Amino acid sequence: MTESQAILEVDGLEVQFHTDEGIVRAVNGxxxxxKAGGSLGIVGESGCxxxxxxxxxxxxxxxxxxKIVAGDVRFQGQDLLTLSPSEMRKIxxxxxxxxxxxxxxxxxxxxxxxxxxxxxxxxxxGLNKKEATARSVELxxxxxxxxxxxxxxxxxxxxxxxMQQRVMxxxxxxxxxQLLFADEPSTALDVTIEAQVIELLSNLxxxxxxxxxxxxxxxxxxxxxxxxxxxxxxxxIVEQSSVRDIFHxxxxxxTIGLLGSMPGAEANQDDRLSTxxxxxxxxxxxxxGCPFAPRCRFVQDKxxxxxxxxxxxxxxxxxxxxxxxxxxxxx
Amino acid sequence: xIQETSDATTASNNGSQPLLEVRDLTxxxxxxxxTIFRREVGQVRAVDGIxxxxxxNETLGLVGESGCxxxxxxxxVLQLETPTSGEVIxxxxxxxxxxxxxxxxxxxxxxxxxxxxxxxxxxRMxxxxxxEEPLGVHKIGDSKQERRDRxxxxxxxxxxxxxxxxxxxxxxxxxxxxxxALARALAVQPTFLVCDEPVSALDVSIQAQIINxxxxxxxxxGVAYLxxxxxxxxxRQISDRIAVMYLGRIVELAPSADLYAHPLHPxxxxxxSAVPVLDPDVAANRKRIILxxxxxxxxxxxxxxxxxxxxxxxxxRCSVEDPVQRELSPGHFVxxxxxxxxxxxxxxxxxxxxx
Numbered sequence: 162m163t164e165s166q167a168i169l170e171v172d173g174l175e176v177q178f179h180t181d182e183g184i185v186r187a188v189n190g191x192x193x194x195x196k197a198g199g200s201l202g203i204v205g206e207s208g209c210x211x212x213x214x215x216x217x218x219x220x221x222x223x224x225x226x227x228k229i230v231a232g233d234v235r236f237q238g239q240d241l242l243t244l245s246p247s248e249m250r251k252i253x254x255x256x257x258x259x260x261x262x263x264x265x266x267x268x269x270x271x272x273x274x275x276x277x278x279x280x281x282x283x284x285x286x287g288l289n290k291k292e293a294t295a296r297s298v299e300l301x302x303x304x305x306x307x308x309x310x311x312x313x314x315x316x317x318x319x320x321x322x323x324m325q326q327r328v329m330x331x332x333x334x335x336x337x338x339q340l341l342f343a344d345e346p347s348t349a350l351d352v353t354i355e356a357q358v359i360e361l362l363s364n365l366x367x368x369x370x371x372x373x374x375x376x377x378x379x380x381x382x383x384x385x386x387x388x389x390x391x392x393x394x395x396x397x398i399v400e401q402s403s404v405r406d407i408f409h410x411x412x413x414x415x416t417i418g419l420l421g422s423m424p425g426a427e428a429n430q431d432d433r434l435s436t437x438x439x440x441x442x443x444x445x446x447x448x449x450g451c452p453f454a455p456r457c458r459f460v461q462d463k464x465x466x467x468x469x470x471x472x473x474x475x476x477x478x479x480x481x482x483x484x485x486x487x488x489x490x491x492x
Numbered sequence: 493x494i495q496e497t498s499d500a501t502t503a504s505n506n507g508s509q510p511l512l513e514v515r516d517l518t519x520x521x522x523x524x525x526x527t528i529f530r531r532e533v534g535q536v537r538a539v540d541g542i543x544x545x546x547x548x549n550e551t552l553g554l555v556g557e558s559g560c561x562x563x564x565x566x567x568x569v570l571q572l573e574t575p576t577s578g579e580v581i582x583x584x585x586x587x588x589x590x591x592x593x594x595x596x597x598x599x600x601x602x603x604x605x606x607x608x609x610x611x612x613x614x615x616r617m618x619x620x621x622x623x624e625e626p627l628g629v630h631k632i633g634d635s636k637q638e639r640r641d642r643x644x645x646x647x648x649x650x651x652x653x654x655x656x657x658x659x660x661x662x663x664x665x666x667x668x669x670x671x672x673a674l675a676r677a678l679a680v681q682p683t684f685l686v687c688d689e690p691v692s693a694l695d696v697s698i699q700a701q702i703i704n705x706x707x708x709x710x711x712x713x714g715v716a717y718l719x720x721x722x723x724x725x726x727x728r729q730i731s732d733r734i735a736v737m738y739l740g741r742i743v744e745l746a747p748s749a750d751l752y753a754h755p756l757h758p759x760x761x762x763x764x765s766a767v768p769v770l771d772p773d774v775a776a777n778r779k780r781i782i783l784x785x786x787x788x789x790x791x792x793x794x795x796x797x798x799x800x801x802x803x804x805x806x807x808x809r810c811s812v813e814d815p816v817q818r819e820l821s822p823g824h825f826v827x828x829x830x831x832x833x834x835x836x837x838x839x840x841x842x843x844x845x846x847x
Binding site: 194206207321322323325337352353354355356358359360378379380381382384385404405408409418419420421422423424431432434435436438440441 | 557558622665667695696697698699700701703705707722723724725726728729762763766767768769770771772773775776780782783784786
């Protein structure tokens with residue numbers, strides 16, 4: 162990635178939630194940049210901070226319990242964190258757009274889907290009713306919904322889950338965004354429908370030249386979609402590289418463990434899966450040192466006391482780990 | 493639809509008798525309209541005449557998309573739903589015809605694991621009480637101490653510690669709760685477990701731990717599983733044989749390796765090609781069959797082969813004739829008129845249907 166073309170630059174982002182149980186350190190200083198038209202996958206398990214980090218970029222961290230305590234977010238050179246709520250609203254849904262996991266709960270059940278798509282067209286692009294309706298029909302057609310002129314009169318419950326997700330995508334691309342966040346866009350869908358939605362997203366990305374951040378727990382979805390990958394654990398980036406390196410040359414013990422846990426991986430053709438013991442840490446009381454150390458099979462004494470930095474192994478491939486996984490010794 | 497014969501399937505496994513045999517099982521739910529004058533306006537044909545058998549110590553995977561009838565199949569096998577017709581023969585007895593009291597007794601041998609580890613454990617009972625309850629229901633264990641020992645043994649078996657028995661379900665994570673559900677199911681020493689999406693709600697690293705636990709328990713206890721899941725990768729990992737369901741029918745049934753290497757039914761081909769692969773190079777180059785449209789409603793399933801409206805190879809006869817099951821290679825059953833022709837064409841699309 163060359164810095165000059167970067168459409169989105171996130172630097173040292175930290176997000177915390179103040180809850181009754183204590184301070185949840187959800188995101189602990191993540192940095193990445195994304196070039197125009199690029200695609201980045203953010204992978205990790207529940208609670209690793211992958212969704213929160215993206216909500217923070219869009220200014221959607223729930224207040225007052227959530228707070229961005231440090232970091233910079235630059236979108237096309239503009240610092241998003243210093244914008245007023247009304248300025249942010251102009252960008253969100255316009256140049257930056259998003260899709261969520263659960264289309265059933267993301268659409269308003271008492272409004273027709275036509276109305277919901279037209280709403281953003283009228284707000285962001287200032288189209289009148291007639292133009293907005295015509296554009297909605299075009300958009301539904303573009304995302305592969307048959308007979309769109311009839312469908313715009315439907316309510317969300319009249320559509321299947323896959324169709325609802327297509328409507329969400331139509332809404333997300335309605336203002337031709339430069340950047341799209343897709344948070345588990347296919348997780349709630351059946352296998353054949355998931356394939357349709359991912360195919361649709363890749364075609365739209367190419368046709369509209371839009372950068373996409375795909376947030377998912379499923380490494381296999383990333384393999385077919387993204388150029389760059391970030392693996393997150395306990396609010397930290399533990400590995401960051403090109404998609405080929407993540408799958409062919411993973412260097413962080415967590416990435417290796419995660420790949421080994423996937424049924425259908427090369428190493429798992431026979432009986433048992435190679436697993437990671439234990440469970441992710443309590444985010445209100447992260448262990449000193451590396452957060453993965455209690456589950457890591459390469460763990461050294463140093464890992465229990467010191468937090469490793471995110472170091473470049475080679476240009477474009479960074480890990481947050483002291484250990485060389487080939488030898489099992491400190492690097 | 494598949495008419496699997498017991499001779500054909502048991503032949504491969506040292507001739508042992510099937511533990512469970514399901515014959516022509518159907519379950520239709522009436523669709524009713526009106527409040528005072530209720531009338532039936534249609535039927536949801538959730539399960540529409542399916543046949544399969546499971547041997548002791550074997551895992552049969554049942555895969556399909558939402559609404560294909562896989563959960564209803566599991567419920568009907570356990571008699572949690574009364575089948576509309578058909579037979580469920582468990583250890584030589586047809587459960588459908590047994591009186592309720594006898595059914596309950598038989599059900600001691602057949603237990604269930606549910607998808608949602610948060611909804612399936614009573615939040616007001618301690619883990620010890622939860623696991624002990626089935627022992628009381630089935631009158632197993634004489635003294636309190638005997639039952640308590642059994643609970644400790646079961647907790648150990650599923651990888652938890654005996655002192656977890658005084659805690660409540662909310663104190664446990666999803667993976668641990670699924671272990672508790674397993675301990676409860678195994679309390680009465682069943683020979684057969686219906687597992688309905690047992691790992692779908694879990695994170696990847698935890699899911700792998702639970703899959704391994706299922707495999708370990710099978711080795712130790714010789715229990716058979718009907719493993720229901722929409723996740724083809726999980727099913728492949730755990731199953732000896734796999735049945736693929738579509739709209740209430742089994743379209744293909746084969747040993748797992750065989751099914752993954754040589755899927756014969758067009759739906760299985762599409763389903764397998766839609767599974768995301770873990771290698772970006774393979775992902776970029778492989779051919780995928782992306783099916784058009786959604787699964788039709790089971791209220792009014794398509795005529796002939798239920799899959800024909802979405803099938804890229806469909807011909808005219810597919811919309812008229814119900815395909816019957818045929819055994820194309822040993823133990824590999826498929827219900828498709830054109831299976832051989834598609835195989836001969838190397839699974840490539842041809843003619844005007846090419847998408």
